[in-house]
Amino acid sequence: MRIEISDEEREFRAEARDWLEAHVPKVHRRAYVRQHDTEWQRTLYDGGWAGINWPKEHGGRGLPPDQLLIWYEECARVHAPHWGCMATALMHAGPTLIVRGTEEQRAYHLPRILKGESVWCQGWSEPGAGSDLASLTTRGDIDGDHLVVNGSKIWTSSGHLADWQELLIRTDQNATKQKGISWVICDMHSPGIEVRAIPTMSGPFDSHFAQVFYNDVRIPLTNVVGGLNNGWDVAAATLGFERGTGFIPEQLHQVEVLEDLIKLALERHKRSGYSHLDEGDIMYRLATLRAEFAAIRALTYQSISRDRNGTPGSESSMIRLYFSETLQRLTRVAIDVLGPRMMELSDDRGWTYGYLRAFPATIAAGTSDIQRNIIGERILGLPRGPKPQ
């Protein structure tokens, strides 16, 4: 229990700050536009900041969690662009190749990711396999030295922007659920792939969701990662890659949003003539949110402190659950502060957009209900639920 700012940290912060101030785009540019996201990635690469959390031997910067936090704090300070459509490549596909890929797979893909030359998407969920991911049915049949893939994946972020996909398919129809799955690298430009955009509820600014159809898509067997039928294990290997740090940029951003909202609420109350009772309600919720976001920050520091001591915390599900539900309460207060103006979708940075955009937080990448199962069963040791028939 101590605060200890080393010279090394001070120097690192100064270096990060100077570089970011010189290179962050002066005008805000919307994320999930391929050109915006890949250009920023290239800028990071040229400045030596690509793959900050990847090991050095694989072209990353290999930052320890402490410095990673400093980097994210400095990014938040100057409103640096988010990963956007580079997220899957940087936070998931790349790290998976690093731990489970072959030399050839790493040599080809990792530099392209770091330079912003290739965009990845995830191909896990299916229309019939959401929370119950292991029931996926998209199949890959071996034909010579290729897999022939048929089926469909859905709720794929950046599906229409991506060059590559981390695809989970069933390659053994007779094995038990988790045993017959393979993790393969799918070229999104292959013949037989069709991408259908799925607009989301947050309107015209979110067009990065898609369904992908596979019709006799041929994927070389050399694109299998971690061995045929080992896909479930490969997928699990990097789920904890972020160790809670992956959400830090979003957390820092939302603290800023909260502080802006407090200012807005105070200013609007001066003019609106609402009663003290109503003002009390808004202030009650804002004060509670301030405490909750302080706790989220504390949870993150605690998680990093544990990591540093070599005892990775099992609390990432807790951080995720707590953060996503707090975020939704925050965006809801904003709506109440705005009054009728909430109906106007004015721009992609507005409060209403934030409110709509917060709904996926408790659904994507493991619903809150699944997080609660994980906490209940893996952390608290409660018995598993009744086996499905």
Added chain:
Amino acid sequence: MIHLQPTPDQEEAAEAVASFLQAEMPIERLRPRGRELPLIRHRDQAKWAEMGALGFFGLGLEEDLGGVGLGVVEETLAFREFGRYLVAPRVLGSVLGARVAARAGRADLVEGILAGTVPVGLLLTLEDEPGTAYLVDGADAEWALTWNAGGAGLVDTAKLSDIEARESIDSTLEFAHVRLPASEPEIWVTADVDPIPRRGDLLCAAMLVGLSEGTRDDSVEFAKMRKQFNQPIGSFQAVKHRCADMATRAAAAWAQILFAVLAEKERTEDVVFQVTAAKLIATDTAIRNAQANIQNHGATGFTSEVEAHHFLKRSHLLDQVGTNQRRLRDRLLEQPAPPA
């Protein structure tokens, strides 16, 4: 870098406290014996001198003032255990009372308070009835602790008047309505000399997290054991998810306490913000976890045959000791945003 994990050395004192409480003051001591009202003061007072001899009341007080000479970190970790074991709230009186007496130069008092032989009750002042207060856990006490935003003090209980025993929702507490002396407390330490009120809020918050973890563990244990529909009720998501929420809230509250205690230790510029957030979130968590724990226990949960109700009542008491939730919210919004 911010290191938010107590060191083994810092945890040592709390572990000693926990193992003593587990052996000597298990939660089951609160079960009613026949028709006897289990006044916690009577039960726990028997152990007070022993706790005093072990140094439990002076962990965070400097050695030259008679304390053990550890810091606010160790003291806070110990209060989490006091909360978990529902130790009589007069433990706040003993620990903070000794600090008040020491800062006020009353070495004569410090020794007895730390030894556990001079008990200190708690005063809850009644803002809607100026000049009066509830005296908690204090019928045998020569002194009673009081604090507000400006400072903390000890009131000579011989100077309290119109003492009238009242029933409390918490039957383990001794409870009286009293009139305060017209003059200021004879022993008073202003907050600028030593921010004892803030420390009081921090220690209350730690106790509240101890309560939250106590109800979490109580629920989890019960949900593994209790069977309905031929299954442990913990296998049902309705119960499992409630337990997961209890655990998540408790984890968040404890992390915030650690952040606040670090801010207190280092006297950072945002210490008021962090301690205020800590008590606010700890209070909310303790009350919600206590409510959920009653629900998880079904019909037995609202009987006095399990301890669930004690956790609820103690949470409400600690809300009112020091700064309560409503004032904490006001204070939190008055503070500048903490530096990133």
